[in-house]
Amino acid sequence: MALWHRWNDALGRWRYPVYGLIILVVLSFIGYMMIVLGGRFVVDDDHFVFDESTVLKTENGDEIVKLYEENRTYVPIDAVPEHVTDAFLAIEDHRFYDHNGVDFWAVGRAVYRDILTMSKTEGASTITQQLVKNVSLTDDKTWMRKTKEVMGSIYLERQRSKEEILEYYLNEIYFGAGIHGIEEAAQAFYSKPVSQLTLSEGAVLAAMPKAPNFYDPTEHPERAKERRDLVLNQMHEHGLIEADKMRQAQGKTLALKPNESTSSPWLSSYVDLVLDELERDYHLSREAIYTNGYEVTVGLDPDMQETVYQRMQRDEYFQGSSAGVEGATVMLDQANGVVRAAVGGRDHERGDLNRVKVKRQPGSTMKPLVVYGPALEESLYHPYSLIPDEQRDYDGYSPSNVDGQYDGEVTIYDALVESKNAPAVALFDEIGIDYGLSYLADVGVTLDDPGLAVALGGLKEGLSPLHMAGLYRSFANGGRYMEPYAILEVTDRDGEILEAPARETTQLFSPQTSWYLTRILQAVVDDGTASGGEFNQALAGKTGSTQHPHVEGGVKDAWFVGFNPDYAVASWIGYDDSSEDHYLTEGSALATALVDGIMTDLDQSHDLTTSFAVPEEVNDLEEPIRLPNIHDLSANVSLGFLSGIDVELTWSAADERIRYDIYRDTGGEVEKIGSVTGETSYQVNDSQMINNPSYYVVPVNPLNGLEGEPSNRDEAF
Numbered sequence: 001m002a003l004w005h006r007w008n009d010a011l012g013r014w015r016y017p018v019y020g021l022i023i024l025v026v027l028s029f030i031g032y033m034m035i036v037l038g039g040r041f042v043v044d045d046d047h048f049v050f051d052e053s054t055v056l057k058t059e060n061g062d063e064i065v066k067l068y069e070e071n072r073t074y075v076p077i078d079a080v081p082e083h084v085t086d087a088f089l090a091i092e093d094h095r096f097y098d099h100n101g102v103d104f105w106a107v108g109r110a111v112y113r114d115i116l117t118m119s120k121t122e123g124a125s126t127i128t129q130q131l132v133k134n135v136s137l138t139d140d141k142t143w144m145r146k147t148k149e150v151m152g153s154i155y156l157e158r159q160r161s162k163e164e165i166l167e168y169y170l171n172e173i174y175f176g177a178g179i180h181g182i183e184e185a186a187q188a189f190y191s192k193p194v195s196q197l198t199l200s201e202g203a204v205l206a207a208m209p210k211a212p213n214f215y216d217p218t219e220h221p222e223r224a225k226e227r228r229d230l231v232l233n234q235m236h237e238h239g240l241i242e243a244d245k246m247r248q249a250q251g252k253t254l255a256l257k258p259n260e261s262t263s264s265p266w267l268s269s270y271v272d273l274v275l276d277e278l279e280r281d282y283h284l285s286r287e288a289i290y291t292n293g294y295e296v297t298v299g300l301d302p303d304m305q306e307t308v309y310q311r312m313q314r315d316e317y318f319q320g321s322s323a324g325v326e327g328a329t330v331m332l333d334q335a336n337g338v339v340r341a342a343v344g345g346r347d348h349e350r351g352d353l354n355r356v357k358v359k360r361q362p363g364s365t366m367k368p369l370v371v372y373g374p375a376l377e378e379s380l381y382h383p384y385s386l387i388p389d390e391q392r393d394y395d396g397y398s399p400s401n402v403d404g405q406y407d408g409e410v411t412i413y414d415a416l417v418e419s420k421n422a423p424a425v426a427l428f429d430e431i432g433i434d435y436g437l438s439y440l441a442d443v444g445v446t447l448d449d450p451g452l453a454v455a456l457g458g459l460k461e462g463l464s465p466l467h468m469a470g471l472y473r474s475f476a477n478g479g480r481y482m483e484p485y486a487i488l489e490v491t492d493r494d495g496e497i498l499e500a501p502a503r504e505t506t507q508l509f510s511p512q513t514s515w516y517l518t519r520i521l522q523a524v525v526d527d528g529t530a531s532g533g534e535f536n537q538a539l540a541g542k543t544g545s546t547q548h549p550h551v552e553g554g555v556k557d558a559w560f561v562g563f564n565p566d567y568a569v570a571s572w573i574g575y576d577d578s579s580e581d582h583y584l585t586e587g588s589a590l591a592t593a594l595v596d597g598i599m600t601d602l603d604q605s606h607d608l609t610t611s612f613a614v615p616e617e618v619n620d621l622e623e624p625i626r627l628p629n630i631h632d633l634s635a636n637v638s639l640g641f642l643s644g645i646d647v648e649l650t651w652s653a654a655d656e657r658i659r660y661d662i663y664r665d666t667g668g669e670v671e672k673i674g675s676v677t678g679e680t681s682y683q684v685n686d687s688q689m690i691n692n693p694s695y696y697v698v699p700v701n702p703l704n705g706l707e708g709e710p711s712n713r714d715e716a717f
Contacts, residue, residue, distance in 0.1 A: 050074060050171055050181075052293025052493055056274060058300055059488065065264070065271055069290045072180035073187075074493065077167035079195050080182060083241070084202035085166060090234040091206050093127040096166070100157050102126060102150050128156055131169045175205070176212030189217060191259040199241070200249040203231040217254050225254055266309030269328075269344035270300055272354045274486050281501045282490055293493035298486050299338030304331060307601045308341045317594040318346070318573060319586045321554070327591075328355035328465045329571040329598065330484075332473050337482040337503070340567065342466070353576065359462040360572055363544025363588070364419045365561045366457040368517050369471055370436040371428045372416055376513040377439070378431065383413045383516050383621055384703040388426045394452055399425045411704065413624055416520050417528035419543060421456055428455035443481040443506045445471070457544055465570040468561045471508065472541070473568035475521070478615060479514035480505040512618045519621040521562065522612065529588065530560060533596030537603055538564045538611045541595070543588035554583030560591040564599070565609040571595050625657055627699040627708030635695050635714040647684040647716045649695055659700040665713065666693040677702070692717050 053068035077085070089096050095103055103126050129150070156165065175185040185205050186194040197205070207227035208215045217224035229250045236246040274296065278284045284294070308329050311317075318325035331341040344354035375381045389410040391400050399421045406422060415423035428436055429452055437447055437454065445467065449459050463471075466484055474481040482505045490498040509517070521540035524530050529543045541562020548554035558573040571591045575582035584590065602608060614620045633651040649662065656678035664673050664684070676682055684695070694715045699708040 050168075051291040053184075054289050054292065054294040054296060056271065056296045056298055056300075058302065059297060062302070064298070064300060064302070065267060067271075067275075067290050070180045071178050071184050072171065072293075073183040074171050074181065074293065075183045075194060077163050077170070079193075080167075080170060081195065081197060081202065083199045084182070084194065084197050084205070085170070086235055086240040087199075087202045087206035087231050088170065088209075089127070089166075090238050090240055091231045092130070092209070093125065094234070094238045096127050097162055099126060100154060102129065102154060127169050128165055131165060131172060132156060134172055134174075173209045174212060175208050176216055187259050189256055189258060191257045198249075199232075199245065200228065200252045200255070203228045203235070203249065204254055206231050217256055218258055221254055221256075228254070265347070265349065266306050266343065267300075268350045268352070269348045269354055269356060270298075270305060270339070270342045270486065272344065272348075272350060272352075273339065273342050273356065274298055276354075276357070277485060277487050278490070281485070281487070282498055294498075295491045296487060297489040299333065299336075299340055299488055300486070301340040303605055304341040304602060305343070307605070308343045308598055311594060311598050311601065312343055312346050314597075317590050317597075319584060319590060320575065321551075321583050321585060322581055324575060324577075324582065325573065325584065326355060326576055327571065327573040327594070328358070329569065329594070330356045330465045330469045331598075332469050332484050332568040334473060334476055334563065334566055334568060337470065337473060337484050338488070339466075339484050339486040342486070355572065355576075356466050357464050359464050359467075360557050360559075360574065361457050361459055361462045361546045362468060362561075363457040363546045363557060363559055364421075364424075365468060365472075365542045365544035365559050366459075366463075367416060367419070367424050367455065368475075368521065368542060369440060371424050371431075371455050372412055372520075373509045373513055373517055374436045374439050375412065375427055375431050376516055377509060381412065382703075383520060384411045384624065384701070386411060386704050386706060387415060387423045387430075389415065389420060389423045390426075391422055392426060394425070394429065397425075397452055399453075399456060409706075411624070411706075413520050413523070416542075417523045419524075419529045424455045425452050428452055439508060440471075443471075443474075443508050444483070457546060465561075465572050468559075469568045469570035472561045472563050472570065474508045475514045475518050475540070476563050476565060476568070476612070477514075478511040478617075479507055479509040481508040482506075511615060515615060515618040516621050518612060523624075525562065530562070530592045533593065533600075535596045535599040535603065537599070537608050539599060540564070540612070541569075543592055545587035548583040549578060550580040551583045555585070555587045556583065558584055558586070558588050558591045560588060560595045562595065565612055566606070567602075567608075569595055569598070571598075622657075622703065625655055625701045625703055627658065627701055627706070628653055628655075629709055630697060630699065630711035633695070633697060633711040633714050635716045637716045645685075647695070649682045649684065649697070649714075651680055651697060651711060653680050653699070657702060659702050660697045661700055661707075662695065662697050663710070664693045664695055666691050675700075 050072060051068065051070040052072050052074050053066040055066050056064040058064060171181040173182065174180055177188070179185050179188050182205065183194050186192055186197055189205070190197065190201050204217055204224060207224060207230070214220065215224050215227050232246045232249050235241045236243055275286070275289065278289055278296065279286070308331065312327055312329060318327060326345055328344050330339060332338065333340050342356045344356040345352060348354065376383065386409045389407045391398060391406060401420050401422050410420060410423050433450060433452065433454065440447060447454065447459060451458065470484045471481065482503060485503065489500070492498065518540050521542055524543070525539045525541055530541055539562055541560055544559035544561070545555050546557040548556040556574060556578050559571070561570040563569065571594050573590050573594065574584060599608070630651050633649065636648045638646045638648050659675055659677045661672055662674045662682050664671050673684065674682055692715060694713040696713045697711045700706070
């Protein structure tokens with residue numbers, strides 16, 4: 001019994017310590033489970049989908065520009081040399097492969113030092129903890145943040161392999177100056193991929209994450225070298241390199257080769273065009289573009305882009321009443337409609353107004369699109385059809401020719417080459433406004449402009465240089481129109497190709513009409529309103545200008561839109577603000593000269609095609625017939641053995657296609673007595689000789705029946 005009482009007394013004395021121990025074990029277990037399981041609420045898989053730079057590349061694979069919020073190019077761990085990863089492990093976490101996310105010795109040391117200093121001075125020690133802190137937590141040094149860090153690290157180590165964690169870490173590290181990840185750091189400081197880094201170079205980069213700005217090798221080379229040598233020493237201490245390799249690497253200079261990112265203002269307009277297209281055609285938000293690491297292959301021709309930009313820096317093409325004359329030029333590939341160059345302003349910066357896409361009144365560049373093209377589609381008209389050339393009144397609208405001269409009637413060919421206004425409006429009125437606009441509507445260009453002024457480019461909203469280049473490109477492509485585009489292919493960070501929009505072609509005009517327009521517009525450049533330039537290869541196009549709304553004689557918009565067998569081009573010059581103080585002092589000659597200069601430069605680098613080739617399915621356009629003024633008609637009497645007295649009429653001429661009608665005037669009575677084509681003589685066996693008749697010839701254009709001026713008269717006796 002005494003023994004029983006002594007046992008009860010012992011239990012009584014130890015009851016509470018045992019209960020306390022049990023409670024402590026239970027609480028410890030609960031705490032451990034909270035740490036293990038609670039990490040899932042700290043670390044999310046989304047945290048390890050890092051922002052990556054979107055890269056724009058040419059078809060040849062050359063990088064044009066990177067778009068990013070964080071400048072990062074993600075690389076797999078097997079792309080990083082072992083000596084580079086060893087450098088980071090040696091200086092940041094040499095027990096990385098031995099712990100489960102938390103180095104408890106380091107944590108104990110951190111807690112001890114925090115207690116001694118009564119502050120939070122000790123940071124995370126393991127690579128896993130650093131990764132969790134950087135991707136999932138804030139930088140504030142609090143007990144709660146450190147607890148979450150531990151929870152997240154233990155959880156992450158249970159969910160990911162060591163190699164995956166190290167890969168995340170190397171791609172996440174910040175190296176200062178907007179550089180994220182080991183690949184971009186290698187490019188920034190050594191102009192090479194991480195796979196080519198040497199031991200010394202890898203140690204320099206491993207030295208930076210502790211204090212990127214403090215150890216920046218370009219700004220503080222002595223600090224960086226001292227820290228690099230420490231990294232190499234740590235690698236040796238932990239058995240990662242031999243002593244001789246350590247000494248050899250420590251004896252090297254930093255040997256930096258910074259990747260100098262040159263400013264390229266000439267690219268900005270094109271990049272903005274690509275951004276707009278990614279949003280419109282691929283439905284990517286700006287945030288996605290700047291963070292999701294797409295690779296975008298574009299149709300940019302860098303040499304052409306810079307050529308256009310440099311020409312647009314010349315003040316000679318931008319003559320106005322005050323400073324601030326602007327311009328835009330776009331060039332399309334004839335083969336596929338791809339935008340090869342686009343400059344939307346003389347000093348354009350990313351995000352500025354991109355004038356390549358701004359709608360303007362196109363002036364006379366509209367004439368082939370809404371007047372002459374639609375007219376030629378009708379069988380009633382051909383390039384040498386005669387149309388009225390006289391000033392008319394259309395219910396208060398009375399367009400006039402720029403030179404104030406009128407010929408009564410003129411061919412479609414000459415009206416377009418000379419850019420006459422009155423004939424264009426007369427023909428537009430004749431074919432009908434709705435009919436004239438219907439061809440543009442068929443290719444998706446809808447104009448809400450019901451007036452005859454549309455024939456001269458008088459539009460409410462207008463058309464952009466990009467629109468105009470696309471429309472004119474169709475003339476050299478059998479009349480087939482395709483909306484211009486800049487992007488050839490988009491792939492995501494996994495290498496999957498994004499679905500591209502369908503690039504469909506629609507018929508603007510027939511191949512025959514398109515070829516007729518090509519030939520006439522070629523004459524505009526050779527002999528018409530766009531003539532006189534230095535460029536002597538194949539080029540067709542149309543000039544255009546618009547009257548300033550507030551200044552008599554001032555010009556609001558100056559245009560040249562054209563094409564050759566290789567490229568289509570549209571150039572606009574003017575002010576963004578068309579106030580009384582802002583007007584051009586010259587018209588379309590400015591834009592024409594600009595394009596002439598661009599094409600002349602490009603011919604040196606691109607070997608442009610020298611002439612247009614006649615398509616197989618069309619008839620070529622005959623050269624225009626110019627009726628001569630004949631002043632040398634002579635009538636000579638000859639005596640034939642059988643025919644008796646004959647009169648031989650002779651004159652000079654240059655074009656064998658011309659028909660000559662021969663007339664006899666006998667005492668005021670005029671009679672047509674014959675016709676010849678391509679000949680310069682005619683023999684008359686005349687019974688009227690006794691009445692002493694006179695003779696003359698009238699040249700006739702067989703293409704349209706137009707008669708020229710009668711020749712001089714001559715008598716046989």
